[in-house]
Amino acid sequence: GCQRVAFIRVKCLNGFADGINPVCSQDVLYDGVLIENSTDDPITLKNQSMVPDGPPCGYLTQNIIITNTIVRNTSHPAIKFGTGTAGVFRNILISNCTFEQTGSIFSIQLMRPDIPSVPERVIENVTFSNIVVRNSGKLFDITSLDVVRPVIRNLSVSNIIADGVHGMSQICGLPGAPIQNVDLSNIRVRYAGSACPLWLEADWVQDLRMNNIRLDLANQVDSAFSFTNGGAVELRGVNITGLTNQAEAIRLDNIDGFAVYDSVASSVDRYVQVGPAGANNLSFSGMDFRHTKVPVSAGLEIPAGGVFPVARNIRYSDLSASPRIKPNEVFQAQVTLANEGESGFARVELCVDGKVDGGKWLWLDRDEIRSVELATSAYYVPGEYPLSISKLTVAGQVLAAPAAFEYGERMEVVAPAAAGETTRVTVPVKNIGGAAGDKEVVLYADDQVVARRKVTLQPGEEQHVVLEHRFSESGSRFLRVDDWPAWPFATFTNTQAIFSQTRDRIIIDAGGGKGKRFCNGDYVTAYIPRVEGDFVATVRMLSQKATSYASPVGLVVRNDLTRQGAESPALAIVYMEPMYGGQQAWQADVSGDGEIDSTFYGQGGYPLWFKLEKRGQELTAYTSYNSQTWVIPQVAWDNGEGAHEGVYTIPSAAAVQDVGLFSYADSVNEEMARVEFDNWRLDQPLPLNALEFSELEVSKTQVGLYEQFTTTAVVTNRSDREGPAKVGFFFNTHEPHTRWLDLKPGESQKVEFTLSPMHIKGILWLVQRDPNWIYGQHRVTIGNATPLEINVRK
Numbered sequence: 001g002c003q004r005v006a007f008i009r010v011k012c013l014n015g016f017a018d019g020i021n022p023v024c025s026q027d028v029l030y031d032g033v034l035i036e037n038s039t040d041d042p043i044t045l046k047n048q049s050m051v052p053d054g055p056p057c058g059y060l061t062q063n064i065i066i067t068n069t070i071v072r073n074t075s076h077p078a079i080k081f082g083t084g085t086a087g088v089f090r091n092i093l094i095s096n097c098t099f100e101q102t103g104s105i106f107s108i109q110l111m112r113p114d115i116p117s118v119p120e121r122v123i124e125n126v127t128f129s130n131i132v133v134r135n136s137g138k139l140f141d142i143t144s145l146d147v148v149r150p151v152i153r154n155l156s157v158s159n160i161i162a163d164g165v166h167g168m169s170q171i172c173g174l175p176g177a178p179i180q181n182v183d184l185s186n187i188r189v190r191y192a193g194s195a196c197p198l199w200l201e202a203d204w205v206q207d208l209r210m211n212n213i214r215l216d217l218a219n220q221v222d223s224a225f226s227f228t229n230g231g232a233v234e235l236r237g238v239n240i241t242g243l244t245n246q247a248e249a250i251r252l253d254n255i256d257g258f259a260v261y262d263s264v265a266s267s268v269d270r271y272v273q274v275g276p277a278g279a280n281n282l283s284f285s286g287m288d289f290r291h292t293k294v295p296v297s298a299g300l301e302i303p304a305g306g307v308f309p310v311a312r313n314i315r316y317s318d319l320s321a322s323p324r325i326k327p328n329e330v331f332q333a334q335v336t337l338a339n340e341g342e343s344g345f346a347r348v349e350l351c352v353d354g355k356v357d358g359g360k361w362l363w364l365d366r367d368e369i370r371s372v373e374l375a376t377s378a379y380y381v382p383g384e385y386p387l388s389i390s391k392l393t394v395a396g397q398v399l400a401a402p403a404a405f406e407y408g409e410r411m412e413v414v415a416p417a418a419a420g421e422t423t424r425v426t427v428p429v430k431n432i433g434g435a436a437g438d439k440e441v442v443l444y445a446d447d448q449v450v451a452r453r454k455v456t457l458q459p460g461e462e463q464h465v466v467l468e469h470r471f472s473e474s475g476s477r478f479l480r481v482d483d484w485p486a487w488p489f490a491t492f493t494n495t496q497a498i499f500s501q502t503r504d505r506i507i508i509d510a511g512g513g514k515g516k517r518f519c520n521g522d523y524v525t526a527y528i529p530r531v532e533g534d535f536v537a538t539v540r541m542l543s544q545k546a547t548s549y550a551s552p553v554g555l556v557v558r559n560d561l562t563r564q565g566a567e568s569p570a571l572a573i574v575y576m577e578p579m580y581g582g583q584q585a586w587q588a589d590v591s592g593d594g595e596i597d598s599t600f601y602g603q604g605g606y607p608l609w610f611k612l613e614k615r616g617q618e619l620t621a622y623t624s625y626n627s628q629t630w631v632i633p634q635v636a637w638d639n640g641e642g643a644h645e646g647v648y649t650i651p652s653a654a655a656v657q658d659v660g661l662f663s664y665a666d667s668v669n670e671e672m673a674r675v676e677f678d679n680w681r682l683d684q685p686l687p688l689n690a691l692e693f694s695e696l697e698v699s700k701t702q703v704g705l706y707e708q709f710t711t712t713a714v715v716t717n718r719s720d721r722e723g724p725a726k727v728g729f730f731f732n733t734h735e736p737h738t739r740w741l742d743l744k745p746g747e748s749q750k751v752e753f754t755l756s757p758m759h760i761k762g763i764l765w766l767v768q769r770d771p772n773w774i775y776g777q778h779r780v781t782i783g784n785a786t787p788l789e790i791n792v793r794k
Helices: 757-763
Strands: 003-008 011-013 026-031 034-036 043-047 060-067 070-072 079-085 087-100 106-109 121-136 140-143 150-165 169-172 179-191 196-203 205-243 250-261 270-274 279-285 294-297 314-321 329-339 344-352 355-364 369-379 383-389 392-398 405-407 411-414 422-431 437-445 448-457 462-470 479-481 490-493 497-501 506-510 524-532 535-544 553-558 572-577 583-588 601-603 608-615 618-624 647-649 656-663 673-683 691-698 709-717 723-731 734-743 748-755 776-782 788-792
Touching: 043 060, 043 087, 079 087, 079 121, 140 150, 169 179, 169 205, 179 196, 294 355, 314 383, 314 392, 329 344, 329 355, 329 383, 329 392, 344 369, 369 383, 422 437, 422 448, 422 479, 437 462, 448 462, 490 497, 506 524, 506 656, 535 553, 535 656, 553 608, 572 608, 572 618, 583 618, 608 656, 656 673, 691 723, 691 776, 691 788, 709 723, 709 734, 709 776, 723 748, 734 748, 734 757, 748 757
Parallel strands: 003 026, 011 034, 026 060, 034 070, 043 079, 060 087, 070 087, 079 106, 087 121, 106 140, 121 150, 140 169, 150 179, 169 196, 179 205, 196 205, 205 250, 250 270, 250 279, 270 294
Antiparallel strands: 314 329, 329 369, 344 355, 344 383, 355 369, 383 392, 405 422, 411 422, 411 497, 422 462, 437 448, 437 479, 490 524, 497 506, 506 673, 524 656, 535 608, 535 673, 553 572, 553 656, 572 583, 583 601, 608 618, 618 647, 691 709, 709 748, 723 734, 723 776, 776 788
């Protein structure tokens, strides 16, 4: 720890490490500092110590001023608190700064609760003001993952001009420990990223105020804000343009207190959507809803009196409804509303047999007359049902029908597929008919019946049916219940776990204690056992419930996934973890002792595709955001050797290995981490020598650093079988981009790669440390075609 330190007009250029990081320091000034081309965090405030008892000043960072400072050309956050965050951070001012070509702009990573003697985790009184941002990552990345008693409060962000922001921002606290008292004001943002479902997620935040905010989301973002599990949210003068109109402008779920004043979301049909956990005490003032079809989309999730202003003088007339329905159908009703008072919201309720069973909130202008449609839940038991809205009543009837059955959305699977162990499948079954009936549920393994159970269900009744079987031999089996997609995996866990699938997704709920890493700790896996020879495994990770900054999910290969350490060497894992808003990693046991000794870390995001390729004893990982263009991670260290592109040679890799999906929670709070996957594939790749490349062309031979050029070639499958073909784009000996094509025997396809030298430089930042290496003559090719030359101009 240091006190009274000033960095004035200091330049930190082309560093292969962090920039300037004060640790447990007080009264520190940055003034006129330039940090450029940093390959790790440029400015990070930390509280940590190599001394067991900590530094003499204690775990305290206080009175920090960062002003007139420039950070540019780094993939890491411009300003970050953490990851070492023991103790207290307070009274921190960042002002009059410029951040260009960086990762996240303002990042708080409150984590690593591994100092028992220092239980406090506090960050408070932080001001971030007068900032210019150009072509950088997300604006906010503020989380308090996996800390027992975290406190983040009193954050002020103002006077920000952000031109070219990429990715979804987040301000996320924890249950029982919300982030408190956040002010965002006078902010201008132009989004320049790819398609994104959301611009800002605020979860477990209390007292959040947004004033004079202008968002241009470039027709790439579905929703501007999601506010969940908090309250006292206030928006004043928040103007949003460029939403896709594929979703609502604002999402609310479990929010108590939401006020909007004088705000606009252009060209959007639905302004606010309320989720199933509901919202209360909503108010709107100075709003023009004339061009918004649905100002607030909510049914009974908002209680009566929960939205202001209220239209208090509504006349109802002309009630009609579907007179007869079949079992498992809903009653549809239509009624006319006439607002004979001031403009406001009205809660319209549909009652069945005197009980509320449907409704919605509506905005009605003064003197507006509108016809409204409402629906109930599904009904099953035949009979007469009176339907009413206000004082109006009509008759409804459910017709008689025989029993009929359907399966629910998720099937749970516990499938060790080991000799003598129980394979268990649980599937929900519902009677959607109008009479009681019997349903036989049958479990198939490789199309052979291995278990069956009959249940009797009343109309509308649902049961979870459990089917069990013990196999006499180990091995992978395709499990199926009736028309459900087959479950192809064996499963293994040494902690809590639930495996399930929907019609198109694989879901893993995984436990796992803090710090119990994969090599010799807790993990959960759904895998294909004993895969012979070469293979390529592919999956897309759709979403993850973060329970820790280091709760990983991804693909794994190992000689035996039911054993750990030296008993089962040749471990290799490619995964994503929530750290820094999403961090990729590619790790392997090269030495064969069962321990990770090679690793790579890089920035990522959700959703993300993973691919893991094995050829002999070589393993290669790939990641992609679109499943079209793949990147091979670089390796940061490998048994003490230098960085290289991420192809591992693992001498202990057996000819037969297990491969599949894995996860664990890494949670200090004993939470379960949920991850959802889809598009799982396991294939045998085409041999590289079976691919013929021809007609190589490059669109330009002279290019600038930021200028794109296109390289094309024709690839032909000369083998006698169909399969996935690896097609690499090479820049000298490096392979910055790869495509995978499914080719039939004799089939040819034209393939192209479009990149700029700056993009290539960014991909290869770890293996090419000289910032000027990209300039000059370079050879480019696709596959094994004869290379062509291009020149990159300065």
